Amino acid sequence: MGTVQGNNDLDPKQFALPVDKEHKSKVFPIFSVANPHMRAFHLSWVQFFACFVSSFAAPPLLPIIRDNLNLTATDIGNAGIASVSGAVFARIAMGTACDLVGPRLASASLTLLTAPAVYLTSSADSATWFLLVRFFTGFSLATFVSTQFWMSSMFSPPVVGRANGVSCNWQKLTQSLGVISGMTGGGGNVGAVITQLIFFKGSRYTTELGISYMGIMMIACSIPITLIYFPQWGGMLCGPKSEVTEVDYYMKEWDSQEQQQDLHQVSLKFADSSKSERGKKVESASSEDKDSTPTHV
Template sequence: MVESLEARGFGVGMPGYDREKWGFDLDGENKAKGLILWKLQSPHVRAFHLSWTSFFTSFVAAFAVAALLPVVRQNLDLTASDIGASGIANVVGAIGARVIIGAICDTVGPRYGVAGVLLLIAPSVFCASLIVDRGGIIAVRFFMGIGICIFVCNQFWSGTMFSPNCVGTVNATCGGWGNLGGGVTQLIMPLIYSGIKQSGRPGFTAWRWSFMVPGAMFLLLAMMTLLFAQDTPNGSYRDLRKTRAAQVDGKKTLLAAVRNYRTWVLTLNYGYCFGVELTINSIIVSYFFDQFGLTLEIAGIVGAVFGLMNLFCRSAGGLASDLGGKYFGMRGRLWAYFILQLCAGALSIVLGNVDDTLGGTIAVMIVFSAFVQSAEGACYGVVPFVSRRSYGVVAGMVGAGGNTGSAVTQALFFADNEGLKMSTQDGLVWMGVMIMAVTCTLCTLHWPAWGGMLSMADPNATEEDYYLSDWEPEEVAANLHIPSLRFAMESKSMRGKASYAKLMAENAAKEGSEDSDGAPVKDIKTDSQ
């Protein structure tokens, strides 16, 4: 039975929602079709800014210890094994947390997810000033690393607020600006330490006082998120739960994500773009300090360059994904991701072989960073299309893949295992080989209506069939599938420019035929009945 959503009582947006108020176009779910950074009266833009700044703060805290490691290891008399264990603990903590926070976003919304993580992790940031031994640094870095799970809320929130036509760019920008914290902390923590030390405090207490800054940032951002943000363009999850459309079985939502092989392929691959960034953030300052004899402050500045590339490179990857999607559909998004990540692997190998000159190492590191960050953006240009029902869980699992990949990479190539530690240079080479091997698995991804990198689309498949396959018949009967149905309509552009234009022409001709017969023309059509 073909009919419009509006005719069935599912109006677009909340009653009285003013499409002209925000200064940009909205789609059928009231998601913004563009991003205007200064339109703070818009819930879309407020969510964007609070999302990336919260993620930024979590990154600053997570790698604050790594930025001060040359001083901390001397003060606490840490061994290479201790440092390696703390580095792994720093990324392991967020693995399970990312999956859990994804489910939380699907259940109570991203606003409470962000604020809750900030408030829960803030005590561990302050406790970093109390570290006295190996166990303390491992425990603190473990809990501080959990804060990185805010990334899942970050991507979920922007995916909830922005339309499929720009979600790749917005997701990438939101994540990239948050990832900047990994570079900024390498820069500011040594400077904060130096400033406190110059004020008269001895070095062994100056680094401890430095952690008060990120701790205070956590509390401030948590309060701002609770006071000034909302979960969706149409209101908070608490309000939406009062309607039938929000009464969704969480277990079935989780299973829909776990059973989709695309989730696992992207999880594996994210481990070798974002996981690589986490690994480099953990080792880069110590590498420049030890390999080239730089001071802590200079090593921090040089190491910060890797993370600072997030200012625009992750956005560039998201833009490449959106452009690929605009002209070539999902196939274009996949090829953009494949090329960027493959180049990142090759550059990691090059980086491991230019260790004899500081200038050469910095130059290659910058280009390497650009491709790593761009690959991350391109990955999350694909993630929103895996499952509309389980978007939060999928985003969480893929994000957890980044931490898992980093933990595995550090354990294999950069940790001191019973004194058998390969050089950092060799670790970079083998990490590059791993990146290139894993990237090849992207060739297995396929969407029935869109095809894949090397496979054709099924001409009889539809987006509605794919996204509604996550829902049971009784859930469809209760109209719980409506958000997925709307998303399916908006995502038809992933067929590619030519195919999408042909589809629109066919629909226009069909509507013209129906209108000539006296049948009413509908705004949004579905075949759900």
């Protein structure tokens, strides 16, 4: 059950669910186990759920672990930082692995490799040992990347957001989606490490004050999102440009020579699929007179 992209010679009728021309499912029947789309969905969220629980099983038990191992506040803070630090490098590596061998093999291999660290957590008898098992167990959080990658390969744009949200709360368009997903996920963990170091390591701030400062930092870092703008879709502060379509926007990535070599075909497919990103209350450029094949294609 790898990705369905690139198998354009398959008959859409072979799939149990309605699919688009890239064989991505156009629906998301959450209680279905249709192969391969919904079966991949259920396997991915179960796997990520297991990895998530394994990585964060220790914090609720810290009062007991602290007494058994004689941990100091610094030891506990270092272990927390180690847990998310391991995921930084693992997520970047997972993105590359998804591009090379696919999300199924990449995520399965990582889960098997990190399982011993989860098992050995029960044998930790010192602060250093506890830090190491939390560090290596944190690698399993990289399955977040493979789950996102897998869902982006199995579901079309109108429903992929829902699939990603469900699978990861319990992007394969180009050959670099895995790397991009890995770097994005790794960046999130870098932020978690920095937050731990600034607000929750040592005795500089109380837990309550650290949480307050962290909330202020989150608000400050979120404000620039309001400035994001796509000419064909608009942004939070202003609407789209009526003369710009998805095809116009994404074709800018290719020069005339690359277009003659048909290297732009993937972008054309993506532009067609991305029309679903148009807001319901904002009309983008009319597709009736611009959906025809452009002269530069």
